[in-house]
Amino acid sequence: MTTKGEFDRMAALDGIKILDVTRVLAGPWCTMTLADLGAEVWKIENPAGGDDTRSWTPPAAAGISTYFLSANRNKKSVAVDLKTAEGRAVVAALAAKADVLVENLRPSSLRAAGLDHERLRALNPRLIACSISGYGRDGPFAERAGYDFVMQAESGFMAITGEVKGAPMRLGVAFVDLAAGANATQAILAALYARERTGTGQSIDIALFDSALHFLANIASGYLNTGIDPTRFGNAHASIVPYQLFDTADGCIALAVGNDQQYRRLCCDVLGCRELWTDEGFRTNAARTRNREVLIPRLAVEFGHHATAALLSKLRQHGIPAGAVRSVADAFASEEAAARDVVVTAAHPRLDQVRMVRSPLRLSGSPTVAPIAPPGLGQHTREVLASVLAYSAARIAELERQGAVMCGDAITSR
Numbered sequence: 001m002t003t004k005g006e007f008d009r010m011a012a013l014d015g016i017k018i019l020d021v022t023r024v025l026a027g028p029w030c031t032m033t034l035a036d037l038g039a040e041v042w043k044i045e046n047p048a049g050g051d052d053t054r055s056w057t058p059p060a061a062a063g064i065s066t067y068f069l070s071a072n073r074n075k076k077s078v079a080v081d082l083k084t085a086e087g088r089a090v091v092a093a094l095a096a097k098a099d100v101l102v103e104n105l106r107p108s109s110l111r112a113a114g115l116d117h118e119r120l121r122a123l124n125p126r127l128i129a130c131s132i133s134g135y136g137r138d139g140p141f142a143e144r145a146g147y148d149f150v151m152q153a154e155s156g157f158m159a160i161t162g163e164v165k166g167a168p169m170r171l172g173v174a175f176v177d178l179a180a181g182a183n184a185t186q187a188i189l190a191a192l193y194a195r196e197r198t199g200t201g202q203s204i205d206i207a208l209f210d211s212a213l214h215f216l217a218n219i220a221s222g223y224l225n226t227g228i229d230p231t232r233f234g235n236a237h238a239s240i241v242p243y244q245l246f247d248t249a250d251g252c253i254a255l256a257v258g259n260d261q262q263y264r265r266l267c268c269d270v271l272g273c274r275e276l277w278t279d280e281g282f283r284t285n286a287a288r289t290r291n292r293e294v295l296i297p298r299l300a301v302e303f304g305h306h307a308t309a310a311l312l313s314k315l316r317q318h319g320i321p322a323g324a325v326r327s328v329a330d331a332f333a334s335e336e337a338a339a340r341d342v343v344v345t346a347a348h349p350r351l352d353q354v355r356m357v358r359s360p361l362r363l364s365g366s367p368t369v370a371p372i373a374p375p376g377l378g379q380h381t382r383e384v385l386a387s388v389l390a391y392s393a394a395r396i397a398e399l400e401r402q403g404a405v406m407c408g409d410a411i412t413s414r
Contacts (some may be wrong), residue, residue, distance in 0.1 A: 011038025012366040016192070017388075019098040020044060020075065021091065021115070023051045025148070025174055026132050026208065027104045028071040029181030034100070034188065035074035036359040036368040042094055042384050043072065043375070047079040047406035050377040062350045069354055072374035073346065078385070079378030079406035082113050086404035093389050095120045095127060099201075100188055104132045107142050117203045128191040128201040132184050136207040146208045148174035155212035156230075160219060163234045180211040241288035242266075242299055245325065251308035256321040260284055265318045270311075271302045346373040349410045378408030 016039040020031040028043075028051065035041040045051055053068040060066060078094075081087040092114065095101055101120060103110065110116045117129040131137050134146015152158050152170045162169030184206045191202055213220060218239070219230050230238060235254075237243035242257050257263050260283065267277035276282055276298060281291045288295055303311070308324060315322040324330075331337060341358065348354040351373075359368045385391040385405070399405045 009365065009367060011369050012363060013037040013039040013192075016040070016100065017098045018042065019091070019094050019101045021101065021103040021105065022132065023104065024053055025071055025177040026180040026184070026206075027102055028053075029178055030130075030132065030184040030188070031075065031102055032071050032073060033181070033185045033359070033361070036361065036371075038366070038369050039100075041075040042098075042380075042388070043075040043077050044082075044091060044094075045077055045079050045377055047081055047378060047403075050077070050079065054377065061354075064350060069356070069374050073354075073356055074369060074372050075375055076380035076384055077375035077378055077408065078381045079408060080381075081404055081406075082115075084402065084404045086399055086402055088113050088115065090385065090389070090399070090405060091115060092120065092123065094384070096124045097388050098124070098127060099192070101127060101129045102132065102184065102188070103130070106133070106145070107137060121201060121203070124201070126195060126199070126201050128188060128195065128204065130184050130188055130191075130204040130206065132180055132206045132208075134207065135209050137205045148177040148208070151176040151208045151212045155209065156216065156219075157212060160230050160232055162232050164232050166232070166234075168232075176208050176212045176215070179215050180206055180208045183211050183214075236292070236296075239289065240285060241292045242296065244296070246300055246303040248303055248306055248308045248311055252325045253303070253308060253312060253315075254323050254325060255315075258321065262320050263288070266315075266320055269318045270314050270320065271299075271306075273298075273302050276302075344371045346371040348373040349376075376408050376410045378406040379410050381405050381407045 013034060016034070018031055018034050018039045018041040020027065020041050020043045022028055022031065023045075031041050031043070043051075049055060051068060051072070053071070054065050056067040057065050061069070080090050082091065095115070101117075103115070105113070105115070107116075117131070121127050121129060133142070134151070135141035135144055149170060152161075152175075153168070155176070157176075158168035158170055161171060184204065187204045187206060191204060195201055222228065222238075223230060235245045240256075240258065242255055242263070245252055245254055255266075257266055263282075263285075264277050268274050276295070280287070282288050282295055312322055312324060326334065332343065337343070343355055344358045345353045345355050354373045356371055358371075361368055382393075382396055385396050385399075386393070391399075396405070396407070400407055
């Protein structure tokens with residue numbers, strides 16, 4: 001449960017205006033993070049259906065895509081047809097009022113719409129223009145579309161994910177999109193800080209491919225510095241042993257022994273098999289990685305003698321990282337989730353309330369904002385054009401008549 005007054009203090013990005021011309025996940029994830037931090041986000045959507053994810057079902061709740069709900073809270077939906085000159089003029093006018101533009105259009109589409117960074121920053125020198133694309137904004141692949149699934153394949157992540165003798169496997173969520181969105185957020189925050197010193201904005205170029213390779217982390221470092229192409233280890237770890245799943249008498253646990261002292265306590269204090277510690281073939285992590293084919297079967301026998309709950313209790317008592325293998329439902333029902341109050345709710349006209357995962361960004365002096373449900377398509381068109389651009393009701397009505405904009409409502413799902 002949220003505490004009284006938790007969202008009363010000014011958020012970190014209060015007063016910052018974000019023009020969001022993105023769709024699907026990487027861009028919306030970035031702009032939702034900025035919105036959680038207090039920025040006002042104007043989400044530009046095509047009147048003919050809006051963000052692609054509005055139609056990505058199942059699952060759906062009351063006919064509304066839960067995929068769309070996952071990345072679009074705290075935003076204002078402005079439905080604008082960028083194929084019309086009038087619609088493009090509306091977005092350019094908003095860019096002149098914005099602090100940050102986030103877009104994931106192809107360069108040719110951006111130029112055709114008259115929304116390229118150079119033109120917009122000439123209109124608004126303080127504008128921070130962030131591009132999120134598959135392969136970056138320059139070079140021979142700038143026009144190639146980028147999708148998370150393809151990126152996981154092309155970056156080598158699939159090659160290191162899955163069972164040792166199984167097929168390459170993608171992660172269960174679109175993590176490259178999420179990584180790129182997080183990288184875009186960091187870059188935007190840095191650019192906002194830099195603008196405080198320089199008074200001017202700048203362009204930001206975030207590529208999904210770059211983000212995927214960057215997130216290879218220690219795997220990338222290992223290859224780049226040894227020339228050895230890494231392979232799959234299933235649920236085991238290439239460099240740490242034991243660090244994998246083990247079956248218990250009544251379930252399965254994830255064990256992460258990070259150093260030799262933890263391994264000693266595992267053998268001597270938890271499992272009661274001191275011989276697996278005194279054996280020189282297992283005393284150091286380097287030795288254990290060399291001899292994993294001998295050690296792991298012996299440990300597996302020992303774990304099979306213990307019930308999950310009692311074993312986890314004893315492991316934690318001795319400071320050895322371990323946890324049960326849970327379903328998603330189990331994870332949200334866990335004591336840890338309750339202790340961190342990770343689920344927040346917001347009123348919604350069709351769902352009564354929408355349940356969401358709380359922002360993980362917890363700042364003591366400038367907390368994230370109270371959650372507002374993801375918007376209906378075009379729900380805020382009239383409000384934003386009137387309050388930000390000072391358009392009259394008659395002018396907005398004329399734009400709507402021309403098909404340049406669409407004024408929706410809170411219950412529009414598509």
